[in-house]
Amino acid sequence: DLIGVDTARTVLEAMYASSGDRLHAPAPILGHLAEAGLTGQKSGRGFYTYAEAGSSTIVRDAQTPPDGAGLAEGRPVAKVGVAGSGTMASGIAQVFAQAGFAVVLAARSQEKASAAKAAIGKSLDRAVSKGRLTAENAAQTLERISPVGSLDAFADVDLAVEAVAEDLAVKQELFAALDKVCRPGAVLATTTSSLPVIAIARVTSRPQDVIGMHFFNPAPAMKLVEVVRTVLTADDVHATVREICVKVRKHPVDCGDRAGFIVNALLFPYLNNAVKMVEQHYASLDDIDAAMRLGGGYPMGPFELLDVVGLDVSLAIEKVLHKEFRDPGLAPSPLLEHLVAAGCLGRKTGRGFREYARR
Incomplete structure (x- = not known):
């Protein structure tokens, strides 16, 4: 406009x-x-x-109604379960705990769950050192998190949030387990960034209780949550997740259940085209990054962002987009595939499109 x-x-x-x-x-x-x-x-x-x-x-008009207009009444949520032990799971658990929710953090073992809680403790300590949080609030936040080595502790949670590997089979296995453990009426949310939520929901006996709740990394800092309802998601489940997003100080946006949702469906074709520009010797990656920061107003250039996100994660999302939309222009760049095959995954491995000093 x-x-x-x-x-x-x-x-x-x-x-x-x-x-x-x-x-x-x-x-x-x-x-x-x-x-x-x-x-x-x-x-x-x-x-x-x-x-x-x-x-x-x-x-405001019919196409842009006020936030929350026309929503059903949500379900009450006091206790939240987060399944996973990685950066995303830890960040999401921290977000809920800081907002005052009791959180059960479940991993494959007690050791991994305790390590995830320790990572949250370090994150809170950094927030205290930067003056963003008081030591008392940090301690109270940590106390609200209970690390466990089994999903059995999810028996009385009101909201279960899955944050495991971006692999459909892995997520389906977890949701089948959540279906058996969680009480009737509990909301089951997946944090998938690109997989079809309906394919995850259908492995449960209650697909109406399943919804996408896509947080962005790092979860404590990023304000957006994509709320992804399937054709079977109940109205009160959708309302519950939107209400929860507001309570944890996130901005919810609704989107349909299709590959990439909103952000990744727009972002990754742009990133892929940037890589193709370098492949075709149209411009250097330094100049492309500078152009998009200074001319496009982006906080990071595409190659800076790819290295932060992870080239393996980026390739996986691009493959999902290409498979769903079947557009030749969405085919992942060969250069990106070569870097992933070589183990150059970005900042996390010390090398991606650029080299980084090891921490």
């Missing part, structure tokens, strides 16, 4: 004419809006409705 719907369409038409890449072809809705004179802020209406032509003040 700020650029101008008509301007965006013209630029994309020129890019498509030059490249022939279907990813550059303007979406039909851009043409429909432009033909109707709904060109964005300059006309007073585009994807949003504005107070007047040239205004940036958004007027």
Whole structure:
């Protein structure tokens, strides 16, 4: 809307004419809006409705209702179970505990669960040292977390959040176990970033209680949660998760159950195209990073971001997007595949698109 719907369409038409890449072809809705004179802020209406032509003040309408409008009443949640022992699981457990919830942190062994709680303790200590949290609040947060080596402790949780490996078979196995352990009426949430939530829900006897709750890494710092409801998710389950997001000071956005949801479906084609630019010797990775930081306003360039996310994680998401949408333009870059095969996964291994000093 700020650029101008008509301007965006013209630029994309020129890019498509030059490249022939279907990813550059303007979406039909851009043409429909432009033909109707709904060109964005300059006309007073585009994807949003504005107070007047040239205004940036958004007027709520049927397409942009106030947050929470029309939601059912959610289920009560006092105790939360988090399954997993990695960075994501630890971060999510910290988020809930800091918001005052009793948290059960379950891993494959008591040792791994205790190590995950210790990692949370270090994270809280850093927050205290930076003045973001008092020592008393940090201690109270840690006390709310109970590390366990079995899912049996999830018997009385109101919300179970899965944060294990991004592998469909692994997640399905875990949800089948949660279905047996968790009480009737408990909400079962997956943090998958790209897998179909319905495929996870269908291994349970209660798919209506299953929903996607995609946190971003690092969970304590990132404010967004993608709330992904399937065709079988109950209205009160959806309402519960949105209410919980607000209570833990996150911003929920609703999206459909399709590969990549919102963020990754938009982000990873962009990242993949950046890698292809380097492959084709169109520009250097330093210059591309600088261009997107300084010209695009991004906090990180694409290669900086890829190394932070992890090249293996990025490749897995790109493969899921390519498989679902079957667009040749979404095929992962060979360079990315080669780096992953070589074990160069980004910052976590000390080398990705760039080399990093070992900690």
